Amino acid sequence: xxxxxxxxxxxxxxxxxxxxxxxxxxxxxxxxxxxxxxxxxxxxxxxxxxxxxxxxxxxxxxxxxxxxxxxxxxxxxxxxxxxxxxxxxxxxxxxxxxxxxxxxxxxxxxxxxxxxxxxxxxxxxxxxxxxxxxxxxxxxxxxxxxxxxxxxxxxxxxxxxxxxxxxxxxxxxxxxxxxxxxxxxxxxxxxxxxxxxxxxxxxxxxxxxxxxxxxxxxxxxxxxxxxxxxxxxxxxxxxxxxxxxxxxxxxxxxxxxxxxxxxxxxxxxxxxxxxxxxxxxxxxxxxxxxxxxxxxxxxxxxxxxxxxxxxxxxxxxxxxxxxxxxxxxxxxxxxxxxxxxxxxxxxxxxxxxxxxxxxxxxxxxxxxxxxxxxxxxxxxxxxxxxxxxxxx
Numbered sequence: 162x163x164x165x166x167x168x169x170x171x172x173x174x175x176x177x178x179x180x181x182x183x184x185x186x187x188x189x190x191x192x193x194x195x196x197x198x199x200x201x202x203x204x205x206x207x208x209x210x211x212x213x214x215x216x217x218x219x220x221x222x223x224x225x226x227x228x229x230x231x232x233x234x235x236x237x238x239x240x241x242x243x244x245x246x247x248x249x250x251x252x253x254x255x256x257x258x259x260x261x262x263x264x265x266x267x268x269x270x271x272x273x274x275x276x277x278x279x280x281x282x283x284x285x286x287x288x289x290x291x292x293x294x295x296x297x298x299x300x301x302x303x304x305x306x307x308x309x310x311x312x313x314x315x316x317x318x319x320x321x322x323x324x325x326x327x328x329x330x331x332x333x334x335x336x337x338x339x340x341x342x343x344x345x346x347x348x349x350x351x352x353x354x355x356x357x358x359x360x361x362x363x364x365x366x367x368x369x370x371x372x373x374x375x376x377x378x379x380x381x382x383x384x385x386x387x388x389x390x391x392x393x394x395x396x397x398x399x400x401x402x403x404x405x406x407x408x409x410x411x412x413x414x415x416x417x418x419x420x421x422x423x424x425x426x427x428x429x430x431x432x433x434x435x436x437x438x439x440x441x442x443x444x445x446x447x448x449x450x451x452x453x454x455x456x457x458x459x460x461x462x463x464x465x466x467x468x469x470x471x472x473x474x475x476x477x478x479x480x481x482x483x484x485x486x487x488x489x490x491x492x493x494x495x496x497x498x499x500x501x502x503x504x505x506x507x508x509x510x511x512x513x514x515x516x517x518x519x520x521x522x523x524x525x526x527x528x529x530x531x532x533x534x535x536x537x538x539x540x541x542x543x544x545x546x547x548x549x550x551x552x553x
Contacts, residue, residue: 205349209356213364215402216251220361223247248361262433269430270456394524401520409439412446412479416453419475425468427456435472439479441515446476498522 185192228243375387413436420428435449450472457468506518
């Protein structure tokens with residue numbers, strides 16, 4: 162059998178791909194290091210694209226509703242000015258929200274930990290004494306050991322001395338490496354922010370360039386499908402971000418009003434932390450619960466335990482009703498798929514995996530449904546026999 166030129170080319174490409182795959186498996190460590198190095202280089206660009214994607218809806222809304230008359234004048238300068246003002250105002254709004262959260266949280270957190278440092282020893286000793294009294298009334302022979310307030314104070318002194326010695330022994334080198342790491346992260350963030358501004362200012366040009374690349378290098382039969390998947394992915398991530406922000410605001414407000422009703426200390430700081438951490442799907446709010454419990458600990462150990470109980474109820478409300486209905490419904494996902502995707506994403510990619518898993522699951526679910534429908538339609542006996550299905 163004579164092989165054509167296209168068939169020979171495909172066979173050669175498959176052989177080279179198989180050889181490259183085997184070499185990659187043999188040198189997996191080197192491949193992972195190379196990928197990590199490349200990802201480190203590209204991280205400002207990836208971060209900039211993510212920032213631009215998150216800020217694009219607000220920028221578009223401001224450009225359409227606030228600076229629409231300026232853009233509708235028909236001149237190129239008017240459209241560019243409207244886009245520039247929209248991007249600038251978007252950055253100001255986001256920076257203002259972040260600054261407001263920091264100003265609300267930091268003073269109360271500092272005050273709470275100051276109170277905790279002065280009251281924790283006596284509160285813990287009182288709690289142990291109360292628990293021992295309860296055990297005695299119930300007839301249990303065992304007792305919780307407690308050294309009194311002096312013992313807790315001595316423990317705190319030993320912890321301070323330990324951290325001071327660790328700092329003095331290797332503190333300078335640790336400070337230098339930490340400072341370099343922080344400086345590198347800040348530099349990457351600033352580069353990503355600058356790149357996001359360029360993307361927001363010229364997103365139509367980027368979209369047109371992507372379209373030209375797809376039409377130039379993809380087969381004609383695949384172009385429409387690639388564009389559909391791109392639109393589907395963009396819609397899924399946009400709906401996810403909108404739903405996640407809505408869910409975080411609802412959880413933060415419920416936490417705030419609940420803390421006011423039950424007279425928990427520092428409701429503003431605790432609810433702000435809980436709301437921000439709720440941006441991490443399903444499990445993120447528990448990180449905020451730890452911070453809220455620490456803030457409640459400034460009042461008493463009992464308040465901290467009651468806050469944990471209150472948050473368990475709030476978490477059940479969020480996990481069973483709020484999150485699946487707001488985020489799951491905005492993506493068209495059943496509740497069970499939301500939970501499964503979050504668990505799988507957490508196991509494979511940590512916090513970033515948890516955040517990306519839900520919209521990716523939405524895209525894959527839609528594509529899978531379409532594939533199933535096509536295969537069922539092609540195997541339909543009515544279609545093969547030329548008979549219309551019932552109800553048509």
